[in-house]
Amino acid sequence: MKLLKHRLFLIVMSIQLAALSLFPFIEKADAAANDAEGFIIQADRVVGENMKAMIVAGETAGSNAKPMLRITYDSAQIYGMRLTKQFATTGGTVSITMKASGPVSIKGMQVDASAISFKGACVHAAKVIPNAALEGVTMVAHSMKAANSSLHQLKLQTVNGNGGVQKPGTLKILQDLGSMPFEKMKQEIKRITSGQLPLTCEGAPDENSEVVEDTVGAVTDPVDDLLDEVTDPLDETIGKVTDPLEDTVGKVTDPLEDTIGEVTDPLKDTIGKVTDPLKDTIGKVTDPLKDTVDKVATPVEETVGKVTEPVKDVVKETTDTANKVTEPVVEPVKKTVDDTAKTAREKLEAANGEITKELALELIDKALAENKMIDELCPADATLTQQLETWTEGLLDSLGLLSLLGLKPSEEEQLKKLREAILKEPDGSIIDL
Amino acid sequence: MNGAVVMESKTNKKVFWGALAAGLLALGILLVSFGVSGVAYAVPIAGVGDFYVEFDKLEGEGYTFYPKLGETSSSDATPQGTNIIEKLTIDNLQLYKDFQVGGEWIRVKIQASKPVQISGLQHDAGLIEANAKFQNLALAENNSTDWTKQFQQTSSTIILENAKLKTHYLFQKTINMAGMKLTVEKIDKK
Numbered sequence: 366m367k368l369l370k371h372r373l374f375l376i377v378m379s380i381q382l383a384a385l386s387l388f389p390f391i392e393k394a395d396a397a398a399n400d401a402e403g404f405i406i407q408a409d410r411v412v413g414e415n416m417k418a419m420i421v422a423g424e425t426a427g428s429n430a431k432p433m434l435r436i437t438y439d440s441a442q443i444y445g446m447r448l449t450k451q452f453a454t455t456g457g458t459v460s461i462t463m464k465a466s467g468p469v470s471i472k473g474m475q476v477d478a479s480a481i482s483f484k485g486a487c488v489h490a491a492k493v494i495p496n497a498a499l500e501g502v503t504m505v506a507h508s509m510k511a512a513n514s515s516l517h518q519l520k521l522q523t524v525n526g527n528g529g530v531q532k533p534g535t536l537k538i539l540q541d542l543g544s545m546p547f548e549k550m551k552q553e554i555k556r557i558t559s560g561q562l563p564l565t566c567e568g569a570p571d572e573n574s575e576v577v578e579d580t581v582g583a584v585t586d587p588v589d590d591l592l593d594e595v596t597d598p599l600d601e602t603i604g605k606v607t608d609p610l611e612d613t614v615g616k617v618t619d620p621l622e623d624t625i626g627e628v629t630d631p632l633k634d635t636i637g638k639v640t641d642p643l644k645d646t647i648g649k650v651t652d653p654l655k656d657t658v659d660k661v662a663t664p665v666e667e668t669v670g671k672v673t674e675p676v677k678d679v680v681k682e683t684t685d686t687a688n689k690v691t692e693p694v695v696e697p698v699k700k701t702v703d704d705t706a707k708t709a710r711e712k713l714e715a716a717n718g719e720i721t722k723e724l725a726l727e728l729i730d731k732a733l734a735e736n737k738m739i740d741e742l743c744p745a746d747a748t749l750t751q752q753l754e755t756w757t758e759g760l761l762d763s764l765g766l767l768s769l770l771g772l773k774p775s776e777e778e779q780l781k782k783l784r785e786a787i788l789k790e791p792d793g794s795i796i797d798l
Numbered sequence: 799m800n801g802a803v804v805m806e807s808k809t810n811k812k813v814f815w816g817a818l819a820a821g822l823l824a825l826g827i828l829l830v831s832f833g834v835s836g837v838a839y840a841v842p843i844a845g846v847g848d849f850y851v852e853f854d855k856l857e858g859e860g861y862t863f864y865p866k867l868g869e870t871s872s873s874d875a876t877p878q879g880t881n882i883i884e885k886l887t888i889d890n891l892q893l894y895k896d897f898q899v900g901g902e903w904i905r906v907k908i909q910a911s912k913p914v915q916i917s918g919l920q921h922d923a924g925l926i927e928a929n930a931k932f933q934n935l936a937l938a939e940n941n942s943t944d945w946t947k948q949f950q951q952t953s954s955t956i957i958l959e960n961a962k963l964k965t966h967y968l969f970q971k972t973i974n975m976a977g978m979k980l981t982v983e984k985i986d987k988k
Binding site: 452454510521522524 | 865867875876877878879923924925926927928929930931932933934935936937938939940941945948949
């Protein structure tokens with residue numbers, strides 16, 4: 366009996382051990398299947414024109430209809446781009462890595478991604494952003510298309526391992542859609558698109574953290590609009606405040622308490638009306654508001670001394686709030702202005718070797734002003750110098766200004782002739798060989 | 799330490815030069831066929847381990863890239879990428895492979911001074927370094943149990959400039975290599 370118990374115990378333990386040994390394989394197989402889906406695109410910065418985000422259902426390595434975020438750009442410049450595709454093979458994970466050390470220029474780009482993370486942006490469905498700049502972008506893409514693309518200093522490698530990248534988490538909105546039946550998912554996608562609902566606003570502090578727009582105009586225009594919105598109700602309010610006050614001044618000597626009551630009540634209502642639009646717009650104005658408030662406060666102080674105190678308090682609170690809220694708005698505007706006032710060197714770097722007529726003229730003017738040749742404009746950057754040297758030589762050669770016998774015109778003459786030749790080209794055209 | 803035998807390996811120069819001569823003879827026959835027709839058909843370059851391809855510019859049409867595991871001179875299964883280009887022209891093409899003979903390095907190099915025209919290229923590489931331009935580029939995933947079919951990169955045209963490719967296998971349906979030159983030279987390699 367004891368022997369039988371002993372054998373039974375051994376058999377049970379053996380089965381358990383055998384079963385346990387299967388667990389790691391099962392888990393690994395699942396993990397491999399999930400982790401290998403999608404290719405990871407990372408970028409330090411993406412600057413593009415007419416960015417639009419939509420939700421679509423598309424094919425991936427593990428599904429025929431997976432909800433994904435589709436991002437399109439008319440044109441985009443990607444800096445610090447790295448693309449990694451991981452594969453779960455029988456011999457372990459294998460990766461393809463594509464890294465572009467130089468800038469990547471893409472026209473007509475479309476990316477479908479199931480997971481994405483980037484800094485400081487809130488993207489709404491089907492809403493076009495004319496000039497968008499995203500930073501620290503990481504996405505799990507399943508499809509990418511580009512009508513034209515140029516990748517400078519591309520390094521494509523196939524390696525063992527996962528390529529050393531971590532995937533971002535899936536967007537909640539995509540997770541929710543993924544758990545729905547296909548038909549319901551399609552309806553929901555339609556609803557999100559038609560309603561232009563926010564897509565990437567998880568964890569965003571407020572709805573005003575829109576994608577950073579690059580143009581000064583795009584940022585300052587809404588501020589101008591807000592100024593109008595804020596000053597208009599104030600103008601109306603000044604009338605409302607002063608009118609009852611003027612009426613009341615005559616009666617101040619009589620029952621003072623009653624009069625004060627009559628004056629403060631409309632003031633309270635009016636100040637409420639003033640602060641409401643400020644709250645809605647999350648105040649982006651200081652000076653015009655101060656000026657206007659001063660105009661309101663002055664007649665009140667002159668007319669009824671006691672009445673001005675509550676007015677001052679309320680006005681102070683209003684301006685304080687406005688000051689606080691204005692600070693974060695002023696900063697990005699300043700930054701944007703700085704970005705716009707780029708030097709020729711920065712423009713050249715961003716141009717990615719494709720020098721437009723306007724940039725070429727700017728470079729020639731700069732060279733003439735500094736009494737240098739074009740390839741001497743960026744002495745600190747060997748790559749740009751080399752690029753400019755090749756470009757200048759090519760142009761001079763095509764104009765017949767390079768002579769093997771050394772009988773070539775002076776540098777100033779060469780630049781002037783180049784200028785004349787480039788001026789004949791159509792606006793915006795790429796000046797190339 | 800007593801009784802320990804120190805084994806020292808040495809390349810048999812007779813065997814090496816014999817093998818190299820046989821290879822060169824085969825290549826000579828290939829060159830003769832070039833000379834006759836100007837075009838070589840179904841040319842594979844494989845079995846010599848990884849070698850390097852360098853060129854100033856490649857312009858091609860009908861490009862496809864997908865991953866695979868392939869054999870190299872040091873491993874049975876190394877991750878590689880297969881590049882397929884239907885039709886292409888290469889300027890200043892150079893193919894070379896470095897061998898260590900005794901303590902010295904020699905480089906066997908094939909280069910073409912004129913543009914090389916190729917059709918039906920299959921090129922397996924572990925590393926590509928170049929400035930690249932694509933038209934109608936598409937990177938796409940497919941739902942497949944075969945991992946080599948799960949990812950594909952295609953483009954209607956491809957331009958590679960100042961390129962260096964670590965190559966494991968090369969096959970061309972037809973190749974027109976005018977101005978070809980084969981050199982064997984000693985190199986300094988650290």
